[in-house]
Each structure stands twice: as C-alpha cells, then as structure tokens.
Amino acid sequence: MVMSEQGKDPEADMIQSMFAPLTLGAQGSYGLRDDVAFVPTQSPGIIVTQDQIIEGTHFFANDPLEKVAKRLVRRNLSDMIAKGGIPTAAFLSLAWPKSRDKADIAKFARGLGEDLADLCSDCPLMGGDTSTVDGPLVASLTMMGKPTAANGQPVLRQGAQVGDIIAVTGVIGDAYLGLQVRQGILNGRHLKDCLEFNMAPFPPTLDIAPLIGRYAHACLDVSDGLLIDALRLATASGVRIEMALDLMPISDEADNAGFPDEDERNLLLATGGDDYQPLFALSEDDFDAFVTAAEELDVQVTAIGKCVAGDGLALTYLDEPMDLPITLGWEG
Amino acid sequence: MVMSEQGKDPEADMIQSMFAPLTLGAQGSYGLRDDVAFVPTQSPGIIVTQDQIIEGTHFFANDPLEKVAKRLVRRNLSDMIAKGGIPTAAFLSLAWPKSRDKADIAKFARGLGEDLADLCSDCPLMGGDTSTVDGPLVASLTMMGKPTAANGQPVLRQGAQVGDIIAVTGVIGDAYLGLQVRQGILNGRHLKDCLEFNMAPFPPTLDIAPLIGRYAHACLDVSDGLLIDALRLATASGVRIEMALDLMPISDEADNAGFPDEDERNLLLATGGDDYQPLFALSEDDFDAFVTAAEELDVQVTAIGKCVAGDGLALTYLDEPMDLPITLGWEG
Secondary structure (H helix, E strand, O other): OOOOOOOOOHHHHHHHHHHHHHHOOOHHHHHHOOOOEEEEOOOOEEEEEEEEEEEOOOEOOOOOHHHHHHHHHHHHHHHHHHOOEEEEEEEEEEEEEOOOOHHHHHHHHHHHHHHHHHOOOOOOEEEEEEEEEOOOOEEEEEEEEEEOOOOOOOOOOOOOOOOOEEEEEOOOOHHHHHHHHHOOOOOOOOOHHHHHHHHOOOOOOHHHHHHHHHHOOEEEEOOOOHHHHHHHHHHHHOOEEEEEHHHOOOOHHHHOOOOOOHHHHHHHHOOOOOOOOEEEEEOHHHHHHHHHHHHHOOOOEEEEEEEEOOOEEEEEEOOEEEOOOOOOOOOO | OOOOOOOOOHHHHHHHHHHHHHHOOOHHHHHHOOOOEEEEOOOOEEEEEEEEEEEOOOEOOOOOHHHHHHHHHHHHHHHHHHOOEEEEEEEEEEEEEOOOOHHHHHHHHHHHHHHHHHOOOOOOEEEEEEEEEOOOOEEEEEEEEEEOOOOOOOOOOOOOOOOOEEEEEOOOOHHHHHHHHHOOOOOOOOOHHHHHHHHOOOOOOHHHHHHHHHHOOEEEEOOOOHHHHHHHHHHHHOOEEEEEHHHOOOOHHHHOOOOOOHHHHHHHHOOOOOOOOEEEEEOHHHHHHHHHHHHHOOOOEEEEEEEEOOOEEEEEEOOEEEOOOOOOOOOO
8 A cells, every 4th residue: 555645635645755755766666656566576585574663562652753763673674684684675554643743753754764774775665554543653664675695595593503603793681771771670870872772772784684694504683582582593493502691792881780790680681682683603613704704894793602402591600500580581 | 573482472372373374384484483584586576565454443343353354454455456466475463452362363363364365365474573552453464466467567556548448346335335334324234245345345356466467557446435546546647537427336235225316326435435446447449358358257347437638537427527526535
C-alpha cells in the first residue's frame, strides 16, 4: 500500500511529503505514490529482517520521536549486520496514536531518514503503510539486504564449530544500565552514555558486516542478553560454549558504576540485553585478521569464549567455574 | 527477528509452534528459528506490498480472529493481484494485546495459514516479529511476489492510454453494505453475503494476476472507493476517465437492498471502499480476450468506462451526466 493515498486530503499529502524524501529517489519506490514497490534483486536471494517497536513495551511514551525511530532502525540494522548483510530497502508500517499530533510524524520521519542515510549506507525507504490507532504507537520496519558472505547466504546461528573462538564487538551492558537509570533505580549522573545508548542503541558500523560475512561461522546480535543469545548460538550450532565472563567488554561508565562485586556486575550486565552487538564464532586462525581489520574501523572486538564439544553454556570468572543465573536474559 | 525466541520460555515456544507450520518448509525461513529470513529471488526484482490491520480502525474488537487474519492477508493479496504479482513470501509483525489470551494467537495463525495456502498459492510465512502491546491489536503483513508482466515489472497506476477501456472484476459495494449492517444502520437479514464480505473481503482468484500482467496498461485495487481509486488511476496516467455508473456491477443482495433510487444507490456504493477488486485499463482490442479468459476462471469482468484526453473523472448514468459527490471515498 502507499504510505499515504494520493487523494485530495491535505493531511495525507503531508504524511506523503514527510516520507517521500526518504526514498532517496529509488526508482522502484515510485515516490511512495503507487500501491507497491519494486525492489531490484539478484540471485540467489535477499536477507530480510522485521522488527517492531511498541510504545510501553520497547520505549517510553515521552521518548523523543527521533530516538524512537532510530531505535527501530537499529534493531533491524543490528540483525542485518550480524548476518553479514548490507541494507538495500526498508518498509515502514506505522500505527500512529490518535492522541498524538500528526505533525509529529515529521519527527519520527526525520529520525528514520537520518539513520537510513547515515548508518545504513543510504538505504531507501521504499514503501509501507501509515494508519491511526486508538492506543499506543506501534511501528514495524522491514529491512532487506544483500549478503556479503561468499556463499551468497546470511550468516546463521548455526555453523559454529568445535575449536572456534566466540567474540563480540563493542561493550555489553550499557543499555541495561541506562534502563536502570530511566527506571530510577540507578543515579544517572555518571551514566550519561548508558542512558543515551538505552534510548537509541549503537550497533557497530555497517562496515563490519563484510567482515562477519567473510569470517564468522555463526552469528547473532545480542538483543535479549549475552548469556541467552550465546546459548542460542550454541544450541543452533550443536556445540557447547565456554565463556570467560571476566573477559566480557564493558564501558568505563559501567566499570565506574560502583558495583561492589565485579563478577556479580558482569553477570547482571550479561543478562540485560539490548546491546545490539554481533556475537560470533570464528576460527582461531582468523581471529587476528578480524581484529586487525576491525581496528581499522574503530570497532573493538573481544574474544570471550570458545566452542567445545557438547551442548549448553558454561561460565568462568578468572578461570573459576561460575553458576549460570536462573534467568539468562529476556526470554520472550 | 525470529517470530519467537528459541529460549526456555514455553510461551515463546507455543507461539513458535503456531507459526512454524506456516513456513511450509521453505528453506530460507529456517523454521522461524533464526534472526532473519533468506528469500530466494531472481533479476530484475520483487514486488512488495505492506498493509496493516488495526483493531478499532480496520476491524471490530469482537471480530473472529481467523477473519481478522484473513482480512489482513486479503488486503495485501489484493494489491499483489492488481499489480500482476504472484505471492512468494510473507512476513508478519504482530502486536498482541496484553488483555487477550495468548492462546488465541492460534486462531489468528490459523486464518493466516489458511489464506496463505488457499488464496496465495502456498505462499510461505518466512519471518516476522511477535510482541505484546498494552492496547489494541496491530498487525502488519509484508507480502513479496514475482511479476507476471512480460517486462518483469509491476502493473502501475500509471500507464492507461487514451482509448483504453476501464474495467473492474467482481462486484462493488458489498463491503460497504456489510459495514452498514455491522453499524446497525441497515437490517442484515438479507445482506448475509455483504456482512461476510465486510469481515473478510474476497479478491478475485490469484489466477487473474497473470491476465492483469499480460493485458492491463494500469491497475490498482478498489480499496478506498471506486470513484477515488478511478481518479487516482486517471491522475497517475494523465488521462480523464469517463465512467458509466449504471454499468457498475453490484450483487443481487445489493440490488435487492431496497434503495429507492438506483443512481443514488450506485453513487453510494461507488464511494464505500473495501471492495478489493482490480480496477484496470486495457486496450479495447484486448477486452474480449480478457473477458473470455476471466470467464474460465469464473471471474466476472465489467467494462465501466473509458479513458479520454484530459484529466479527472466524469460520471454518467444512462448516458446522462451525473455530478461527482463531494466525497469520492476514503481519502486517508
């Protein structure tokens, strides 16, 4: 369906004008004025991700709308990167609350457009559907992308091999600390970056995707918690992951947040989720090459575990075994 | 994102089990257990439609959930057919109200699965995202399809030529009459089919899509009202459409609904919308071939107008000019 019908309705035209620039002139978007889009493709296929963002579930009602849109883009982009994909087209379904000013859709569109341009390598918005809802804001983004892996396929959760290193980009736990601040549990004075990260997380640069496509045997993005997502990768791949929680990368803010026990802190941050960093398995022989290439992109890569025969997830802290917590992350 | 995370959560596993059969074993769906899907494609591209269905906006809270899902599929399928496309993959974003029983998602999934199988030529559900909302049900379906037109492109709103016939499949107005019944304005005793059509509209069989791809110069589906959609086609194509409203096909139920004036009745039905029938322009020379082929599919095709030089829309009734109503349809 068109983003807004091309009728005589000035309101629909307003919405049209907000989103049409986001097509970046892509021919198959037809300026959002037809009923469908035509997305150019090649063989063998395209990677497709689809994630929603829901007021009251994924964001607070008073969050700035630019940030809400960016959070939506980055949830999808994070999946795309983790699969070694480069975004090529996006589609937006927007259920806009009747209680909100329609003019504020412009703020949402601005955040969307900025991220699609800046973080997604000028990915065009090619279509979607805008309607109203007598309730909270619901938005769903569908992102399509081309694979960078040599086999022309996405990097999957399955594929990790015994002997592989388990690595992660960036840091873990900032989004969780930011959420604690937003909920009034922690004092936010020294957690400003965490707060920002919680509102609109930062996956690594898209330039990391070809490296994942080239080197990773298996990958997913850490969205529900490092531990649960590591377990998912292990289960899908049919290996056991041994993870050294003392090696888990955290930010300076997290390090200075005043937790009394470092092992307890890391365990907490490893179950917080919303990190949007690729967690991946790669051959030990390839690790140095990956790190070197990632350094050129200013992306921090940390080895935090290895794949062994068996199943499940095991933790250590400074080489001592550590019990798994009851909850490994968001299991919804 | 996966339809439901493969964790230890029995509720998530339940949702997974509801939707996984709808993949029909499509390889790139990974059984809905990875973070993305891989949709097989060929050059030059794919047709993409995306439509939402929102409780309180597009359906009533007490509508059967199977019908709600079918309505969602058919809104998208109708666009696909009108563009000469054959569905090849579907993605579902579902924001499920916290106030509804999660077990009822099975009803929604059943309706979805039945329509994707029966009406959409075994179109697999290849991914999506299920989450909860503290508000009304919101669902968005993304449908991808392959073009049947010889140029490998979708049939657009633009392309109608001076001299073309304007034709429509099926009948117009049943959904509107059904809505009137549901709103308590009309008595439903003799409008049972209309009521049913309103709840889950019936686009023509998918087998009509290749005919549209072959013959139609321009096409869209009548969703907001015959008049406004005809105007859109005219405007996009740069032609004027002269429509004979007395030729507009209506059902026996509509004919027997007891409207005092037939011209007023047809005008009303022509602005009601939700008809989900392709409205298209084709060469006069091709019309008989189209009708003959459509008859073999049990699809009624009616010529209701022609394209002339100029712009806009003009109506006649039994060859007498007729004023356009103030509202041509849903202009949102």
